[in-house]
Amino acid sequence: MKNVEKYERGYYMPPVKCMKWAEKEYVDHAPAWCSVDLRDGNQALIIPMSLEEKLEFFTKLVEIGFKEIEIGFPAASETEYEFCRTLIEKNMIPDDVTIQVLTQSREHIIKKTFEAIDGAKNAVVHLYNSTSVAQREQVFRKSKEEIIKIATDGAKLCNEYKKHAKGNIVFEYSPESFTGTEPEFARDICNAVIDIWQPAPDNKVIINLPVTVEMSMPHVYAQQVEYMCDTLHNRENVIVSLHPHNDRGCAVADCEMGLLAGADRIEGTCFGNGERTGNADIVTIALNMYTHGIDPKLDFSDMPALVELYERVTRMKVYDRSPYSGALVFAAFSGSHQDAIAKGMNWRKEKSCDKWTVPYLPIDPHDVGREYDGDVIRINSQSGKGGIGFILQNQFGYDLPKKMREDFGYKVKAVSDHKHKELMPDEVYKIFKDEYLNKCAPVDIPEAHYVQKQNGTICAAITASVNGVTDDHTAEGNGRLDAVANAIKQALKFDFTVETYTEHALERKSTSEAVSYVGISCGDKMYWGVGRHSDIIVSSIKGLVSAINNAFADKK
Ligand SMILES: CC(=O)SCCNC(=O)CCNC(=O)[C@H](O)C(C)(C)COP(=O)(O)OP(=O)(O)OC[C@H]1O[C@@H](n2cnc3c(N)ncnc32)[C@H](O)[C@@H]1OP(=O)(O)O
Numbered sequence: 001m002k003n004v005e006k007y008e009r010g011y012y013m014p015p016v017k018c019m020k021w022a023e024k025e026y027v028d029h030a031p032a033w034c035s036v037d038l039r040d041g042n043q044a045l046i047i048p049m050s051l052e053e054k055l056e057f058f059t060k061l062v063e064i065g066f067k068e069i070e071i072g073f074p075a076a077s078e079t080e081y082e083f084c085r086t087l088i089e090k091n092m093i094p095d096d097v098t099i100q101v102l103t104q105s106r107e108h109i110i111k112k113t114f115e116a117i118d119g120a121k122n123a124v125v126h127l128y129n130s131t132s133v134a135q136r137e138q139v140f141r142k143s144k145e146e147i148i149k150i151a152t153d154g155a156k157l158c159n160e161y162k163k164h165a166k167g168n169i170v171f172e173y174s175p176e177s178f179t180g181t182e183p184e185f186a187r188d189i190c191n192a193v194i195d196i197w198q199p200a201p202d203n204k205v206i207i208n209l210p211v212t213v214e215m216s217m218p219h220v221y222a223q224q225v226e227y228m229c230d231t232l233h234n235r236e237n238v239i240v241s242l243h244p245h246n247d248r249g250c251a252v253a254d255c256e257m258g259l260l261a262g263a264d265r266i267e268g269t270c271f272g273n274g275e276r277t278g279n280a281d282i283v284t285i286a287l288n289m290y291t292h293g294i295d296p297k298l299d300f301s302d303m304p305a306l307v308e309l310y311e312r313v314t315r316m317k318v319y320d321r322s323p324y325s326g327a328l329v330f331a332a333f334s335g336s337h338q339d340a341i342a343k344g345m346n347w348r349k350e351k352s353c354d355k356w357t358v359p360y361l362p363i364d365p366h367d368v369g370r371e372y373d374g375d376v377i378r379i380n381s382q383s384g385k386g387g388i389g390f391i392l393q394n395q396f397g398y399d400l401p402k403k404m405r406e407d408f409g410y411k412v413k414a415v416s417d418h419k420h421k422e423l424m425p426d427e428v429y430k431i432f433k434d435e436y437l438n439k440c441a442p443v444d445i446p447e448a449h450y451v452q453k454q455n456g457t458i459c460a461a462i463t464a465s466v467n468g469v470t471d472d473h474t475a476e477g478n479g480r481l482d483a484v485a486n487a488i489k490q491a492l493k494f495d496f497t498v499e500t501y502t503e504h505a506l507e508r509k510s511t512s513e514a515v516s517y518v519g520i521s522c523g524d525k526m527y528w529g530v531g532r533h534s535d536i537i538v539s540s541i542k543g544l545v546s547a548i549n550n551a552f553a554d555k556k
Pocket residue numbers: 040043073075076077103104105106109128129130139140150176212275
């Protein structure tokens with residue numbers, strides 16, 4: 001990369017070491033969550049959501065359990081304003097939910113914002129102005145004092161408007177572009193605003209520390225957050241909030257480390273929608289906590305419904321590998337992963353485990369509304385016998401013997417490889433049926449009669465049909481299958497050995513049938529057949545005949 005000299009680290013470290021957070025291991029309680037899907041998420045869309053779409057999304061966010069929802073920037077447009085009015089006038093905001101609205105620190109915008117929330121029972125008025133070195137110099141061309149004045153003038157105006165407001169109003173201040181701001185200046189401007197708002201136990205204020213643009217590694221942000229937590233005035237009455245964007249791909253880590261550093265609240269969006277690379281993905285942060293055994297106090301148990309709604313109203317896509325939500329995040333195509341998952345699932349059943357420890361799956365797919373069948377083990381040319389056998393067992397009830405799984409596995413992989421596509425469970429089952437099940441051509445045994453001799457041997461009298469030509473044969477054996485096998489050898493003048501035989505019941509709704517797996521050797525090769533019938537003997541003979549037909553096909 002030839003232009004690397006063009007860049008330098010544009011962030012500022014706190015003046016003192018702030019590393020207490022690094023002693024902590026995990027986030028041990030849920031923060032206050034604020035969804036900014038309808039504001040930051042919405043302002044980043046190619047086509048912002050319509051009023052109806054915002055209403056539908058709002059209802060979903062409430063259902064998930066968000067208690068604070070930034071519903072928009074009411075001074076931005078007619079739709080934003082109308083949306084706010086509709087929620088209030090149609091009484092759509094539950095009493096335990098607080099709406100939040102964003103405003104620049106400009107009088108006409110603050111005025112319009114307070115008009116928009118008139119009548120709301122609970123609202124957060126979120127005031128912001130930019131504080132970074134780059135914005136101070138290039139955008140505002142103002143000194144530090146002048147930038148502080150923008151914030152304090154706005155804060156004072158908010159106090160004035162609040163006097164006339166009927167509902168419960170909480171204030172939030174964001175030193176926008178915090179990550180490009182010297183921490184001491186961020187501290188000073190926030191403290192100036194705090195001093196004007198005078199927070200108290202029953203009137204807390206929110207200080208939001210946005211990673212407007214992500215400029216550093218997350219441990220740097222954590223130090224900046226810890227510094228702010230240590231130096232803000234009236235800290236006990238200040239709710240420290242985080243609002244990371246994802247420019248370096250670390251917004252979730254920023255939130256997690258920022259929480260370790262003392263923050264109380266997270267602003268983010270579902271699936272990380274938002275300006276440029278997006279906001280922090282609340283789904284991921286919340287479910288990361290969940291998989292550590294901490295209740296995030298948000299309910300993502302019907303993820304498919306949330307994804308459907310989100311994709312429809314935002315016209316964005318949830319990436320296939322988006323943590324916890326993507327279409328492929330539980331899918332194992334590769335053989336060794338499938339094998340481990342299938343064994344892990346069986347272990348759970350066997351041991352009645354109450355903790356989730358299945359290899360390769362950090363969360364139980366059922367906990368986010370996903371299925372084991374179809375979502376987890378998926379079949380292509382990378383798959384192995386473990387996964388393919390798992391599909392056949394879980395979805396169709398066939399528990400193949402280990403050696404036969406291998407034979408079947410290679411057949412399925414070959415089909416997928418040649419077709420160059422994933423195989424659906426029904427296609428896997430069709431291969432199974434075509435390759436092994438009740439095969440009766442060219443060889444068939446339409447009739448068999450058994451006599452038990454005094455010496456304990458069994459005599460089988462069979463009618464053998466080869467390419468439709470039938471004749472009768474009799475032979476003895478130490479069991480019915482053995483006797484029939486001997487009679488078939490005679491009839492076909494064909495030598496083979498029955499190497500293995502297993503069977504189990506196949507439960508299908510009200511009926512139960514026997515399934516028999518027969519492996520024969522012929523020269524140095526093994527051939528498999530499966531029989532299925534309501535009678536266990538007929539089932540075993542059908543399995544044997546299927547294996548013989550496979551051997552015949554190979555000999556041709
Ligand atoms: C990081 C974030 O996500 S911040 C939120 C960003 N979201 C949005 O901007 C979406 C909604 N915004 C809008 O619809 C419009 O920008 C409005 C209605 C708010 C304002 O519209 P306008 O006044 O026409 O335009 P614009 O936003 O370009 O105004 C820029 C002016 O405001 C000033 N300004 C920008 N932000 C702020 C602020 N937070 N506080 C005070 N002044 C500000 C700029 O310095 C500039 O001043 P100048 O006119 O003296 O050069």
